[in-house]
Amino acid sequence: STAASLDYGVKHLGIKLLVVLGHQCCGAVKAAQLPSDAIAGETPPLASLLADIKKGLGELPQLDEAAAHDRNAVSTNVRVQVAAMAASPVYAAKIAAAELKIVGAFYEMATGTVHFLEDDKTVDECVECNAAAAERDASLTPDEVLLRLKAGNERYCKNEPGKPPLSLNEKQALTVTQKPLVGLLSCADSRVPVELIFGAGPGDLFIARNAGNVFAPSTAASLD
Structure with missing residues (x-):
């Protein structure tokens, strides 16, 4: 019918x-x-x-x-x-x-x-998009990366939407590789949701955390 x-x-x-x-x-x-x-x-x-x-x-x-x-x-x-x-x-x-x-x-x-x-992209299409984005971002200078990080925090401070949730296929694509531009040493305090305050999402930030954001041997090894 x-x-x-x-x-x-x-x-x-x-x-x-x-x-x-x-x-x-x-x-x-x-x-x-x-x-x-x-x-x-x-x-x-x-x-x-x-x-x-x-x-x-x-x-x-x-x-x-x-x-x-x-x-x-x-x-x-x-x-x-x-x-x-x-x-x-x-x-x-x-x-x-x-x-x-x-x-x-x-x-x-x-x-x-x-x-x-x-x-919605397939997993393979998501992997290709991630690779293309990483290739584009490779030409960014450290100062340009810092500006991008600051812009994400400005959005958070203004209560503007952050990065939209990833689709299931985008999440699956992240299991293939990661190309974060920012390494971050943060305190382990639960009131500091690092990705959230910078408007970032999975795959954007490489984060090492401990109490007091101390550059200790374990965090140094991770950042290395």
């Missing part, structure tokens, strides 16, 4: 853009991650729908953070549906003729933000 409705919109109404919109805390996606015997206990139509979603999710990595796991599961299902729609003969012909585009999106209810998944 939904396919027929969308077909009508594309073929007869001239729709140019189709969006598959998943959302935070989707009950269907959560239920699809239950054991198969639990799904089989639902009504036949619901069991069939959940089984289809479960098949598309495959073996999801179990992330420690519940919100991250939820977003990954919902986004995975969205991508599966986008791929299924793009394979439809009606849509495929329109896409080939540049008359139609199909994109996926994730609605974050807590903030009202819609994240379009076509903006």
Whole structure:
């Protein structure tokens, strides 16, 4: 029924853009991650729908953070549906003729933000972006790096947004290599959140910490 409705919109109404919109805390996606015997206990139509979603999710990595796991599961299902729609003969012909585009999106209810998944990079693309950024930054002088650090602190002092959270793929890309420009010897005091006060994120700062920010043998070894 939904396919027929969308077909009508594309073929007869001239729709140019189709969006598959998943959302935070989707009950269907959560239920699809239950054991198969639990799904089989639902009504036949619901069991069939959940089984289809479960098949598309495959073996999801179990992330420690519940919100991250939820977003990954919902986004995975969205991508599966986008791929299924793009394979439809009606849509495929329109896409080939540049008359139609199909994109996926994730609605974050807590903030009202819609994240379009076509903006998400793959892990390999994130690694390439990190390498390109490191190559650009290699030409910076120490004084230019200091100016960048000061600018980050100014944003923090003005309560301006810091670095946005990394996507799952951006986090995965950081396991490949790191190229921080700043080494920082800081006190271990819990009231000094170093990345936060400089508007930085994972991979930006190489931090050694101890009580009193002392240049001791252990911190010296790390900074070396």
